[in-house]
Amino acid sequence: MGRAFELRKGRKMKRWSAMAKTFTRIGKDIVMAIKEGGPNPDANSRLRAVMQNAKAANMPKENVERAIKKATDKDTANYKEALFEGYAPHGIAIIVETATDNNNRTVANVRSAFNKCNGNMGTSGSVIFMFDHVCNFTIKTAEGMDLEELELELMDFEVEEVFKEEEGVLIYAPFDQFGAIQKYLEENQLEILSSGFERIPTTTSELSEEQQADVDKLLEKLEEDDDVQNVYHSMA
Missing domain, CATH: 3.30.70.980 (YebC, transcriptional regulation domain)
Incomplete structure (x- = not known):
């Protein structure tokens, strides 16, 4: 088996473990898909994919309908996708994917998480090549x-x-x-x-349990933020 199999086995969808976070994430995906390609799943391949994910995550029908209604409301701002890069303690590369309706808030929150957990938010391109x-x-x-x-x-x-x-x-x-x-x-x-x-990650780093705890502290801080959709790292 290759890297994807090993990574999936190791993490086993850790970032989807909190059900409320999962539903929030999918709700944003629905809004972005509809804003981009309309509310008809048959004509919108991105929405079709999101609806499949909602079903797989056992997202309640009323949550899905609420997200669709929100997306079709003219007063609902579209979420913009933004990506942030940096390093956790012990040289672990971090990529943070976000979907936000307020970029200034998101930048401030992500930077604060890095700073509070002894990480370092980098510039665009600083770790994405990894x-x-x-x-x-x-x-x-x-x-x-x-x-x-x-x-x-x-x-x-x-x-x-x-x-x-x-x-x-x-x-x-x-x-x-x-x-x-x-x-x-x-x-x-x-x-x-x-x-x-x-x-x-193309390569991963082995850390001690104590070092892993330092990195996990930052990962958890980032994943708690409602604007954060996904967090990826190079820790083994």
Whole structure:
């Protein structure tokens, strides 16, 4: 198995462990998808993907409907995606993805988290080169599905890894192949359970338990912020 498999096994969706945070994140994704491509999932591939993620996360129907209503309200400001880079203690690279309607607030909060936890917020480009940007899909396991055959069929999309977990078959590929793979899976009636993007570190650093605790303090501080969608790091 490759880096994506090992990373997923190690973290096991840690950042989605808090249900309320998950629903907030998906709610923002719904707003951004609708603002970008309209409220019809059939004509909006990004919204279609978000709706699949909402279902996979067991997001209540009323929460989804509330997010859709909010997105279609003309007075609702669109969220802007912003990315921040820096270092946690002990030289651990950090990438913070945010979605915000107030960039000044978000910048101040992210900088404050780094400062309070002995980290250092860097400039654009300071650590992003240390991570590969990939897309992922979880599809429903079909009867008689051959993973090697599926991987061969997806070779044209530069798929890097295909492996099976309890929730289904996971596919990892370069970021820019998302739309093409989504189209292929839908056309071949392979049910998409969830999909998304990740940043996988090209190298990781082993730390002692005490050092890990220092880094975790910053990660938790960042993930508590409502504007933060995802946090990635290079800690093993």
